[in-house]
């Protein structure tokens with residue numbers, strides 16, 4: 001997990017939220033809820049999740065039926081326990097992005113790859129949220145550039161608007177992650193058509209439908 005160690009964390013507001021979530025999850029009783037409350041939703045997660053052993057423990061707990069694979073509903077519930085609300089389609093998209101063996105679920109190796117991507121997004125979010133707990137569109141634009149997406153205005157605002165759940169111009173971490181998951185999936189798909197690497201593709205209607213259906217979140 002050497003790569004993730006390059007994301008040092010110190011975010012006081014997140015730690016405050018963390019304590020609140022701990023209390024909220026207390027009723028759920030188990031150390032899993034605590035681990036999650038200390039992990040995925042918040043900045044503190046980064047140093048926690050850097051640790052492969054902790055990642056493994058987290059994975060095994062989410063894999064409640066011990067199949068060696070996490071399904072989309074299991075992953076969705078685990079995120080929700082950490083106060084990250086994603087639609088099932090976003091979670092399915094996360095799994096598709098790293099489903100190296102194409103079996104529709106996530107094994108530990110795939111999960112580690114997804115986690116690295118999420119850590120990068122989370123770190124970017126934490127650096128920009130300035131204690132507010134959300135990003136405004138200008139921050140989102142800056143964040144996307146840092147994550148590696150430089151969009152023009154029409155593309156940015158259209159994408160931004162479709163992930164602004166409350167239509168208030170405030171993007172929580174789960175909104176920002178959903179947007180990044182969409183963009184990364186779109187980029188992967190685009191690249192699969194852009195075989196000449198020219199930054200341009202030509203699609204017939206069927207291919208266009210294939211692309212939009214694949215990227216639909």
Ligand SMILES: [Ca+2]
Pocket residue numbers: 098099100101102103104105106107110
């Ligand atoms: Ca898989």
